[in-house]
Amino acid sequence: MDAFITASVLAFQPQSLLALVIGSLFGLAFGCIPGLTFTMALALILPLTFTLDPMMAIAMLISTYIGGASGGTVAAILIGVPGTPSSAATVSDGHALAKSGKASLAIAMATISSTLGGIFSLVVMVFSVKFLAEVALVFGPAEIFALVVFGMAMICGLAEQSLVRGLIGGVIGLMVMTIGQDPIDGVSRLTFGNVQLLQGVDLLVAMIGLFAVPQVVDALATHRNGTAVESKSVKVELPSLGYILGFRWNLLRSSLLGTVIGAIPGTSGTVAAFIAYAQEKRLARNPERWGKGEMGGVVAPETANNAVTGGAMIPMLGLGIPGDPATALILGGLLVHGIQPGPLLFIEQPETVYSIYFFFGLSYVLVTLTMLFGVKVFVQALKLPHHLLAVAIMVLCVVGSYSLRNSMFDIGAMVVVGLIGYLLQKARVPLTPILLGLVLGPIMERELRTAMIMSGDNATILLSPISLFFFGLSLLVVVLQVVGMVRAQRQKQAVSA
Amino acid sequence: MKNYTTMLAGVALCAAAGVAQAQSDFPQHPIEMTILFGGSAQTVGQVLAEEMSKLSSQPVVAVSRPGGGGAVGYSYAQATEANGYNIVWNSNSISTVYYQGNLPFDYKAFTPIARVGVEVPVVAVRSNSGWNTLEALAAGAKQRGTPLRVGVSGLGSFTHLVSAALFNQLGVPVVYVPYGEGRAPAELLAGRVDVAIQWPSQFQSHVRNGTLTLVCSTGIEKIEAEGAVPTCAEAGAKGMNITMWRGLVAPAGTPPEVVEKLEETAKQAVESAAFKKTVVNLGFTPAYLPAQEFGELIAKDDAVISDLMSKLGMNNR
Secondary structure (H helix, E strand, O other): OHHHHHHHHHHOOHHHHHHHHHHHHHHHHHHHOOOOOHHHHHHHHHHHHHOOOHHHHHHHHHHHHHHHHHHHHHHHHHOOOOOOHHHHHHHHHHHHHHHOOOHHHHHHHHHHHHHHHHHHHHHHHHHHHHHHHHHHHOOOHHHHHHHHHHHHHHHHOOOOOOHHHHHHHHHHHHHHOOOEEOOOOOOEEOOOOOOHHHHOOOHHHHHHHHHHHHHHHHHHHHOOOOEOOOOOOOOOOOOOHHHHHOOHHHHHHHHHHHHHHHHOOOOOHHHHHHHHHHHHHHHOOOHHHOOOOOOHHHHHHHHHHHHHHHHHHHHHHHHOOOOOHHHHHHHHHHHHOOOOOOOOHHHHOHHHHHHHHHHHHHHHHHHHHHHHHHHHHHHHHHHOEHHHHHHHHHHHHHHHHHHHHOOHHHHHHHHHHHHHHHHHHHOOOOHHHHHHHHHHHHHHHHHHHHHHHHOOOOHHHHHOHHHHHHHHHHHHHHHHHHHHHHHHHHHHHHHHO | OHHHHHHHHHHHHHHHHHHHHHHHOOOOOOEEEEEOOOHHHHHHHHHHHHHHHHHOOOOEEEEEOOOHHHHHHHHHHHOOOOOOOEEEEEEOHHHHHHHOOOOOOOHHHEEEEEEEEEEOOEEEEEHHHOOOOHHHHHHHHHHHOOOEEEEEOOOOOHHHHHHHHHHHHHOOOEEEEEOOOOOHHHHHHHOOOOEEEEOHHHHHHHHHOOOEEEEEEOOOOOOOOOOOOOEHHHHOOOOOOOOEEEEEEEEOOOOHHHHHHHHHHHHHHHHOHHHHHHHHOOOOEEEEEEHHHHHHHHHHHHHHHHHHHHHOOOOOO
């Protein structure tokens, strides 16, 4: 209890709060702008924290992380280009809502869901960090592989009209991800001896290309005048409590899913967001309307991708093992100040642990308030003429692609992926499965190959109880999917006959 | 005619003066330090850049160019003008990436500035495995009949090469399991690998918690760590001495005066109390070496790495 009081005194010091405000806003700005991510924000802010006192440094790192994880949704909803990969699942319904004049409601709901998901994961973290850190250890390469296969199976349901076209998209995504240096042997693949191609097509670069370039090309090719959204009324509308509570089961399920996926090292918020979306679509009463502006399709991914923040902190704090690049940077920042996450941190420096919890919660409060007040400003972007918005998006995308790795190659890759994406869209191949191939492909490959190496090429390693559980679920999902499709086809034929 | 000669002489003089001027005034604009990797290597590089900026009239800017095991960053810097404004935060990776066949040039494409420090891999096991010494580990592994599963950062990575050198010498059959940076300790705790070879800082909290034990460190000098870790050479692997160094290099052909200036700045930065205090927490040991000796070290280690990679069948040169 003493430590708790000490921590609260330390956390509420003016300089810590100042660091918290700076971090939140900085993270939020990076999250909002397409092409800039919170990983980048953390890398930039990290050197600044070296010279701060430890409490201020922790406050700044944690708040940048949370601000960045929450901001990505704004661009996804307003302009249909996700600010970060973890908001990609929000695009289809979020942007459709914006087009029908409900942008402010969608952003507000996304913010509230993000916060609820984040706070849920914080509570789970506070009460069970040691236990969950141990549970996360059970997930080895074979188990993570099975989990990702399950993710793929769930996501097949997202292939909007045609399963075949969806699968084509998925395979294209998987293929693109094999370009570059092989993650296991370090052998170069499909690089034609070119050193630049060794870096491969980065997920973020591909995502910017896929979502932004087709929009820009469309805007400029059609020479359409007028604003990005046809609806003239851009009125600000916030959800009522009753409206929010209408999504309580969605919120709960997505929070749980995000926290669990976040706690497993090697997965990410993007995976969690897509699985949550697919799960809620499956459970919805009107799945056919998803993708056309259902609020549930905003709530589910945004809740899950922020629940990942608390989840990812679990192995980082409990074991000193970072689950993704963002938490690895936070870990580096803590180590610089002599704070060594791991089992002993809770015994030797409980006040540090408590202050991390405080900063985590406070950041969410701050981010929510900023976003809810900011909605008014954000939606003004919709009043911009379409072609001007297109040019602005293009500039941001080029800057974002370059600054990710300071590489001109990435700008070229973004444009090439984007133009191919545009052509595929004309051929009615959906873009979401391509992105999923890009996200899940590298994890699948790495985990499967590691599992096989570990067992001396004995495939029975893939049959651990946890893996079998996920393989079973995958099979169930695919069977249900096929049955559903056949039934729908029969009904259609019956109607037409 | 006379006028012409005078003029020419004048021009030559001015040019010479200009060159001398440029070199004595180095640096006149910010210096870019290319960072090749993420994780703690990046953080240490950023700290170094900060310290060097404080000591120099111009800022030293850390710019991240990751990818291809360092190949992307090396290629970028090698193609820049050799004037000292583009330096690389390098490591033994220059040799590994070259022998993997992913880089068209080797360490000779760069001129050394200074070694900044070293990181010494350590061999860790679970405390309850009963293999708390290198001898017990080797004997236990041979007796068990199945190959030892050793967690490393990636095949062809530095930790893989170190492991190979150690276990080849001990004659222990091994399967190397590659994980991304940072995951090997978790896999060791969970029991999916028997041994993990990584940087000491990754194991520290678990060693203090009593769940993991450090068997030995691979350098010839003892490391500062919890519970007096012997060197592998002492523990039974005679002559074992491999450490990861990190330092600064510039493209070959950089004027010696410029290199000297950078060397001096690096020396002051590495020896500053602020640098030491920060990087030690990241598991990095500051160990300055001047350009000349650093160059000899790079060449010596290059030969060792070439040899090791040939033995592993990974040498593509």
